[in-house]
Amino acid sequence: MGDMVEPASKPSVLDVPAKIGALGEIAAFVLRLAGRAGLGKQATYRIRLAVDELATNIIMHGYRGGCGRITVRGRSGPGGVRIVLEDTAPPFDPVEGCLPPATGVPPQRRRVGGLGIHLALTSVDEYSYARMDGRNTSTLTVKAEGTDPCPPRP
Secondary structure (H helix, E strand, O other): OOOOOOOOOOOEEEEEEOOHHHHHHHHHHHHHHHHHHOOOHHHHHHHHHHHHHHHHHHHHHHOOOOOOEEEEEEEEEOOEEEEEEEEOOOOOOOOOOOOOOOOOOOHHHOOOOOHHHHHHHHHOOEEEEEEEOOEEEEEEEEEOHHHOOOOOOO
């Protein structure tokens, strides 16, 4: 994403308690970055969906409702938006925990959970996870519509 961020741009940072009530603040942060990047509706929706799903997962499953914080860092530019979520919850790589939906199984017999992570990871153009210095770090990138894999129909 080297062409996405202009050299003079500074990353934006948001640090919030790992509580459901903070999801609105995280969403507003992501929407501001998407607006600065000039993302269209589809790309904006995709990055917001992915960040919301991962942040919710951190709150509900990582910290299990206990005390914790989520740091959200973002950069935007003409090519798209990159968001980094960091937390100190127990190690969890969303890619390892992501199972595709069991579409051939009746809904009442499907396992509970996992669909949110699947939606998040398939909504972004790039995703990576790392565990460093006791922190989970998820990096999500959505490119601007000019490079959108699902451009709107005319």
